[in-house]
Amino acid sequence: MGVFCTIVPPHVLDHLARNGAGTARRTLEHDARERTRRRLTTALGTSAAGTPGSGQLAKVAPGDLLDHPARSLFDARHRDDLPGHETRTEGAKPSSDASVNRAYDGLGATFDTYLSAYGRHSIDGQGLPLTASVHYLHGYNNAFWNGDQMVFGDGDGEVFLDFTLPLDVIGHELTHGVTQYSANLHYTGQSGALNESVSDVFGSLIKQYALGQSAHQADWLIGSGLLAPGVSGQGLRSMKAPGTAYDDPRLGKDPQPAAMSGYVTTDDDNGGVHINSGIPNHAFYLVATALGGNAWIQAGQIWYDTLTGGHLPANADFATFAAATAAAALARYGDAAAPYHAVLDAWSTVGVTPAAAPTLPHQQPGHSQKV
Template sequence: MSEQHDNRDGFIPQYLLEKLAERGNEDAKRTLAQSKDIEKHNEELKKNSESRQLIENIGGQGQRFIYDSENTEQFKRKLVRKEGDSPVQDEIVNVAYDHCGKTLEYLKTKLGHNSIDNQGMDVVCNVHFGKNYANAFWTMNQLSVGDGDNRTFINLSRSIDVVSHEIAHGVTEYVNELKYQFQSGALNEHFSDVVGSAVQQFVKGQTAKMADWLIGDEVVGPDWPGKALRSMKEPGTAHELDDQPAHMRDFKKLPIKIDRGGVHINSGIPNKAFYLTAMEIGTDQAAFLWINAWKNKSIIHPQATFAEAFTAIQEAAEQLVQQGKLPQQATAVVKHAFQEVGVLA
């Protein structure tokens, strides 16, 4: 497994931060500068095998380890709560611990997937990462979450959606290694949105029809020009700068330098297809279908396209229907959903 699949851009897409910075948003400028420093630091750590062994998290019994970065950019700086420990005084530590636990519970009980690698890997989460750092990211088998700037973005640890989304990047890394660029990268982002939304609905006791299907609505602050980062229900409507397409006719062919070829932008298309599927068969069953499809490495290879993802999902639906694990209409529902978004002519 290579490191190229790390979600280096973070939960808040770099291209959006750049657009905000162009508008004169000082918080976005600062987060962009911090992100460049962090990426440089991470690249150096990866090259140093001793440092890598020290911080990388492999194996375990599906336990949680919450570290306090103490507003530095250090991984595993200070262990503040581990599996089974009582709550601590720092509310952010407790919230992150709970969110990691709910994500693991959902993966296991609803999706039949044992932690991140399906082998019970421990979950390492670094909170208070960076100084007023307005982002969260997955790298080197661990999650790092900033406190936000309290203007454009508020503390990212408080959102189950953020924590689950980033952990799901780890799942993709182990399941099919979708390369983080172009259509495969958009599928990578899409799957994290699927898991983030599904876990959030699970925790809130919502059905597909009750949910608002917004991504990042809990972390946008008063200076954010909209209601969320993305909408799975209506891609392109979450904020003033939202250019997510909901149909292949509006697919954006972008160079690699812009959002890695549109990983956060074009993910609106499969997101809409998932939303349409979930509305018919339920979010948990749709997510269960998706993760089963994601494990079909012969079709969903590292550079898979939207069309290939549909093929894998359709095949998984047929098998799961035959096994009595999904309702009879699942295959027709999936076909219709992907026709609606133009992936299937």
């Protein structure tokens, strides 16, 4: 079963709440309850085997997998009763509700990117149906993956807008599901920061894929378009320049470091998983821009091979992940190729030394990718 993963970090909501934002306080309190509930459910094992998020899904024969998603969209009607009222299913005509349609399209774009770029059928690789609920609670300032489905708040309209607006937010949260069904990185400390970073990486790649952008054309922002007018910021995080995404009296200043020299040691937010993710985020940005072209092709392939190759321990730290990405680049492209050297240079730039000299694992099979 997956953990409860939100797009807006607790430190942002805490800053808002301390500055008198009642909706932020309610969101923060709700998210804390949900995290506790999720931990207890996982510990007690109350999820039935075979349900989404349990890790016990029945295998689907490759010939039975569809090349399109199986989407179900629900309206939570501002309540805490998920999934809510079904409003649109796969193949149905667009709804009169713009949030429903944006979520539907975002789920589809995520499915399409993983299938076309990496040959992955849905987030579990086995065609898992994609479920999402919109209009969750009143003024809820977040979106989350709860191990089973996506959930979107409407925002309060003062600091945050509707959470279905940025495609990378949808891709980010669904990628928590991909991680859940592959490396299942522990959501604490450096492994938790890697969990968050992987979601930022593929959230950004999903947006770039949908827009047909090159690495140099991309904005490398997570949550662009989410902040309400009048808020001083571009988004929630910047992979290009961690620590610069926002600087606003209500939100505070973006605390993300771009290198290990700024690593933040804290007990908050599961050991700073949303803060220190800036370090591996920046490493990926450096790899992608060094290689140029479409980032999902080489840089994204290396990160995907690392996440899904079966060699990454769930408690991986930055040094272990760095070594794993170097090994993945070596296996796929060879030690004389630009991707391998770009990976080593990027981790060196952010101050991470791979845990060990990368070794050559079994060669990954090639995959035809859409360019």
